Amino acid sequence: MDALLDNALNLVRRASKSLDLDKRFPGQSLSQRLEVPDKIIAFRLAVQRDDGSIKVFMGYRVQHSDALGIYKGGIRFNPDVDLDMVKALALLMTLKTAVVNIPYGGAKGGVPVNPSDLSVTETERLVRKYVHRLVNDIGPNIDVPAPDMGTSEREMAWFYDEYRKHRDIARGVVTGKPIDLGGSLGRTQATGRGVVCVMLDAARDLNLRDYKVAIQGFGKVGSHAARKLFEEGITVVAVGDITGSIANRHGIDVPALVEYVARTGGVKGFAEAEPIEDVLTAPCDVLLPCALENAIHEDNATKIQARLIVEGANGPTTPAADAILQDAGVVVAPDILANAGGVIVSYFEWVQNREGFYWEEDDVNARLFALLRKAYVDVRDYALKHKSSLREAAYQMAVEKICHAMMARGVQ
Numbered sequence: 083m084d085a086l087l088d089n090a091l092n093l094v095r096r097a098s099k100s101l102d103l104d105k106r107f108p109g110q111s112l113s114q115r116l117e118v119p120d121k122i123i124a125f126r127l128a129v130q131r132d133d134g135s136i137k138v139f140m141g142y143r144v145q146h147s148d149a150l151g152i153y154k155g156g157i158r159f160n161p162d163v164d165l166d167m168v169k170a171l172a173l174l175m176t177l178k179t180a181v182v183n184i185p186y187g188g189a190k191g192g193v194p195v196n197p198s199d200l201s202v203t204e205t206e207r208l209v210r211k212y213v214h215r216l217v218n219d220i221g222p223n224i225d226v227p228a229p230d231m232g233t234s235e236r237e238m239a240w241f242y243d244e245y246r247k248h249r250d251i252a253r254g255v256v257t258g259k260p261i262d263l264g265g266s267l268g269r270t271q272a273t274g275r276g277v278v279c280v281m282l283d284a285a286r287d288l289n290l291r292d293y294k295v296a297i298q299g300f301g302k303v304g305s306h307a308a309r310k311l312f313e314e315g316i317t318v319v320a321v322g323d324i325t326g327s328i329a330n331r332h333g334i335d336v337p338a339l340v341e342y343v344a345r346t347g348g349v350k351g352f353a354e355a356e357p358i359e360d361v362l363t364a365p366c367d368v369l370l371p372c373a374l375e376n377a378i379h380e381d382n383a384t385k386i387q388a389r390l391i392v393e394g395a396n397g398p399t400t401p402a403a404d405a406i407l408q409d410a411g412v413v414v415a416p417d418i419l420a421n422a423g424g425v426i427v428s429y430f431e432w433v434q435n436r437e438g439f440y441w442e443e444d445d446v447n448a449r450l451f452a453l454l455r456k457a458y459v460d461v462r463d464y465a466l467k468h469k470s471s472l473r474e475a476a477y478q479m480a481v482e483k484i485c486h487a488m489m490a491r492g493v494q
């Protein structure tokens with residue numbers, strides 16, 4: 083089984099055990115109802131390449147649970163995508179929406195493809211075919227996809243446009259759309275801004291002052307987190323991406339780095355910093371892993387110097403690394419809380435699409451921060467009360483909430 087799925091299921095099992103679900107709700111099979119997705123959709127996508135040849139891909143959508151609301155979650159285009167990965171990410175979405183109290187269940191989609199192997203027109207055909215295959219399983223009141231790794235507003239625009247050919251009411255079928263097609267102000271920046279919002283609260287609780295931050299990943303999450311940190315006057319001392327890692331202990335000029343990355347495609351070679359071996363182990367007080375899953379593992383966890391880790395990526399810490407960090411007293415704000423900013427503003431986008439009334443960016447941000455702050459305080463207080471880690475607290479709170487909804491609804 084895929085490590086990500088194994089880890090997520092183990093965390094859910096541990097939460098179910100701590101909550102004594104089997105004793106409290108005997109004979110209800112709640113653990114199985116949590117672990118097994120509601121629906122798994124796997125399909126073939128035949129796409130015509132620009133040279134006329136046909137390339138066949140697999141496509142997936144896993145609808146994990148709608149106990150708390152309609153299915154919600156992004157679509158990933160990445161060569162590592164397989165069904166287990168999509169199942170894991172769908173489960174994380176169910177937990178994430180529960181922790182931050184938005185009225186959604188969880189789902190995820192994906193295609194095993196390297197987006198840079200496709201031309202723009204080939205990518206468009208792939209997206210349209212994906213929608214065509216799923217048209218009866220998605221919808222503004224059924225399942226609402228969004229961007230994830232390898233997809234962005236551009237793909238969401240094609241997604242919306244294709245769905246619109248089949249159904250009249252279409253705006254809310256997908257979030258993360260361009261502003262002109264009903265997207266929300268602040269959606270693109272939301273995950274990164276949310277990571278910083280959780281980080282500020284967690285750092286305050288740890289009494290960290292004048293702290294220095296390292297960021298792994300400078301894409302859709304990491305670059306916006308860096309900008310928000312810069313706005314807040316917080317020093318970013320190290321940044322890494324697939325091209326390499328760089329550091330400047332006096333602080334990186336984030337706007338200059340953003341401009342450099344837009345021009346060159348990566349952080350490597352940025353003149354106002356030195357190249358370093360690995361951003362994860364760089365000297366810093368706070369670390370934001372905003373790139374891939376399983377980035378922090380047994381072999382590098384002991385070398386991490388940060389006192390606080392805020393997970394911008396989904397599943398960046400393996401269970402073995404988590405145990406090492408916990409023993410070392412490193413506080414970890416878990417993914418299902420820390421990176422929920424994206425899906426929160428997706429929810430706002432969907433609400434705006436339904437209302438036909440669009441909010442100012444300041445309103446979007448104020449509501450985003452209010453929801454995240456409340457979720458953080460709830461998780462922190464639960465952790466203090468039960469003497470658990472923030473991750474255990476977040477999982478237990480989410481599982482409890484989902485199970486109550488399942489029990490209230492009856493046999494689903």
Ligand code: GLU
Pocket residue numbers: 154155156157226227228229230231257396421422424425426428
């Ligand atoms: N892909 C993002 C996530 O993993 C956003 C999902 C959404 O907006 O529905 O949370």
